[in-house]
Amino acid sequence: MFxxxxxxxxxxxxxxxxxxxxxxxxxxxxxxxxxxxxxSDGTVxxxxxxxxxxxxxxxxxKVFVLSEEGPGMSSVQLARTVKDLQGQHALFIIGGxxxxxxxxxxxxxxxxxxxxxxxxxEMAALLLTEQxxxxxxxxxxxxxxxx
Numbered sequence: 001m002f003x004x005x006x007x008x009x010x011x012x013x014x015x016x017x018x019x020x021x022x023x024x025x026x027x028x029x030x031x032x033x034x035x036x037x038x039x040s041d042g043t044v045x046x047x048x049x050x051x052x053x054x055x056x057x058x059x060x061x062k063v064f065v066l067s068e069e070g071p072g073m074s075s076v077q078l079a080r081t082v083k084d085l086q087g088q089h090a091l092f093i094i095g096g097x098x099x100x101x102x103x104x105x106x107x108x109x110x111x112x113x114x115x116x117x118x119x120x121x122e123m124a125a126l127l128l129t130e131q132x133x134x135x136x137x138x139x140x141x142x143x144x145x146x147x
Contacts, residue, residue, distance in 0.1 A: 002032035002082060003089045004132060005061070007054055008121050009039045009047050009096030017122045024129040031136060034129075041096060048101025051093055055107050061089040063109045066124060067100060070111025075145060078131055079138035092132075094124045 012018040021036075028034045039050050055063055062085055073081070082090070092112075093104060097120075105111060114127050137144035 001087065002028075002034075002085065002136060003087075004028070004033065004092065005035045005037060005054075005058070005089065006092045006094065006125065006128060006132075007037045007039065007051060008094035008125050010041050010121050011038055012122050012125060014122055017126050021126050021129050024126075024133045027133050028129075028136060031140065034132070036125075039096075044096070044098050044101050047096050048104045051101075051104045052107060055091065055093075055104075058089055058091055061091040063091045063093065063107060064112045065093045065100065065105055065108035065110075066095070066114060066128065067105055067108075067111045068113050068116060068118060069105070070108075070113040072113045072115070075131060075134050076138060076147075079135040079145075082132070082135040083139050092128060094121050094128065096121060 012021060025034050025036065037054065039047060041047070055061070093100070093108070095104075114124060119127065134145050
């Protein structure tokens with residue numbers, strides 16, 4: 001069973017994106033646990049301090065920080081990574097409009113890039129949630145992912 005927490009800065013203001021994120025979260029909840037924590041906007045430093053506080057509250061969690069500097073992963077590679085985390089808490093951090101503090105990046109067990117392109121936090125939340133659902137689907141032998 002998986003246990004994911006997705007931390008992001010700023011509310012999902014776009015109704016269609018919010019609906020899609022909620023849909024993938026509800027699909028994920030059928031086979032594991034997913035929690036979403038939305039932090040209010042601030043400076044990179046204040047957002048970073050709140051993120052570090054959340055990370056410190058979950059000392060055994062594997063921390064993935066989404067950053068364009070990180071390596072990319074295929075969906076199948078993410079599925080393998082998720083499979084290796086069975087029973088362990090995974091914390092995914094999405095930065096705000098002005099990025100992430102260096103301290104948050106340094107706290108990561110792994111930096112992870114969704115793309116070399118930059119996305120809004122809303123798009124990043126949607127892409128990440130869909131990819132987590134895809135990874136779990138791959139691991140469960142679902143027909144959602146086509147190879």
